[in-house]
Amino acid sequence: MASIKNFPKEEYVLKGHAACPGCPITIALRTALKALGNDVTLIVPASCSAVVQSLVPKTSFNVPVLNIAFAASASAASGVAAALKRLGKKTIPVVWAGDGGSYDIGIQALSGALERREDFIYVCYNNQMYSNTGIQRSGATPYGAWTTTTWTGKKEMQKELAEIVMAHHIPYVATASIAYLDDLYEKMKKAKEMEGPRYIEIFSPCPPGWRFDMSKTVEIARLAVQTGSWVLYEAINGKIEFTSYSKMLLKGRERKPIEDWLRMQGRFRHLTEEDIKRIKEAIDEKWKYYMQIYNKD
């Protein structure tokens, strides 16, 4: 198992970037690039990451970056992959997209690229809303969450993009979290060594969007896993294995109460007892299912 202490010293996310204080994106990308190295091409759709790079003519990303239209990242990556193949280069095309660009507007291009078995890595950093436009609901926004398009809380449950991705039967699917960087690093390393489409989704709490203090990003990400709200797993050729803390939960460790996680975030401030009960039941249901299916050994 990798340890943060032993991560490569090379930095490909440079100082002077334009991310908010406490932003999870730079934590995620910094770690991802330490694992992947710099022989990559990043494909970045409209998202906070387009802003984080900083302004023309400067950049804080020390790898090639193709910014691309919102719905186009997986298809642009397909073109990059095809060209790299023609040029005989080993460079890995890596899409770096948010949940808006992945769950919603970009899902068609993503599905198409996965089905065509394009040779690339797709990373969705999931902050459960459209953050770049200023906190609007996405397909990844959880039930009850306040956003500027769900003022009284979202009425629907989020969808599970990683599961949709798995239905494409690709070599590698993994979920990760910015609170478990060793796990994220390992998964990026594994993905790097594989061929074909690889998908990694990184849970990324957003301080201004979720209404919590910028010092709490990692804590909130960790609690999401410990409460079972976010789950860490990987699927190699469709075979699902839970990892890190989620594996311990699967083996029987008690989940922390979801209220602890909800209470830390302003976006859930208005939740009624009824709402909390509903969220709790959904997590219980999910874990009941996991226990039945994945806790076999």
Next chain:
Amino acid sequence: MKVIDTGNHIAALAAKMARPEVIAAYPITPQTTVVERLAQYVERGELDAEFIRVESEHSAMAACIGASATGVRTFTATASHGLLLMHEMIHWAALARLPIVMINVNRAIGPGWNIWSDMNDSMAQRDTGWIQFYVSSNQEIFDTVIQAYRIAEHEDVMLPVMVSYDGFILSHTSMAVDVPEQEKVDSFLHEFNSMWKLDSSHPITHGNIIMPDDYMEVRYSMKKAMDNAMKIIEEVDEEYGKKFGRSYGLVEEYKTEDADYVIVATSAIASEARVAIDVLREKGKKAGLARLRVHRPMPFSRFNYDKMIVIDRAVSLGLGNGGIIYNELKSRGDVYGFVAGLGGKDVNYKDIVKMYEMAEKGKEGWYGVEVD
């Protein structure tokens, strides 16, 4: 070598001979046979390229952008609704200054579903920064695709090129085409050349946040590139003429020297107009034709005729009578405009003779609807 084949197959053949490294395309009537033929070339090993069978036209252009930005020659083809779905990425390709070449088979926009010729699809892209050709024969399709790569990849241009022709009238009609030897095409086209590329040994960031002053500079550089294109298109056409024996110019004139009225038209209507000119001349009328081959950049300075009759197969509703080329040329003389042939409504030489005679009487408008 002479071959007899459809416009679409000739377009695919020309694309093949230009040796693109990456093709990304999605089928749509009446472009479909271009995609089918290219897929066949690749699968049979006759064309050594990657063919990305994308799930939409938006993705087709995005894939071409990704490939071109990585440093290889690309090709795509579309029509009608496909071109409209692509619209966002069409702008993107031009702003990114990527020398992509695309065929657009002109077809009407729905509803209702109409698969016949109409130029509203590509005319609606005229402000995207693409160089736009409208061609009139299968031979010209071939020649223009080859020329398009030289123009797009020219260091003073670096803008994508769209070559449009009429759905069915050209796309599905067989004509004799002189196809040069591959070696000759190879010697005409240079190695792929682009303004910038993504390379992990020299990392750059393309397309991040840009402030107003810099953005204005980018747009101005495109303006200059488009101005340069006017000259480069002619130079490339001339060189092509010397090598292959055919050239066309920005505007192809026919009997304009002594003409009382010069008909201005594009594509298949322009071919039909040539016949109309002969008929009108037989009737003792001094008719001429100026076929507009390049619509962007618009060769305004070539239109120095006293009286013009412009026939448009596309409309910008709310802009005078709607004719797009008509409105663009209105300031250059005494101009009469006809909107004709929308949604594939037939326009033959007899109709054009009638339009000429109406214009002589000071009439203009929507032919076959408003004026008859």
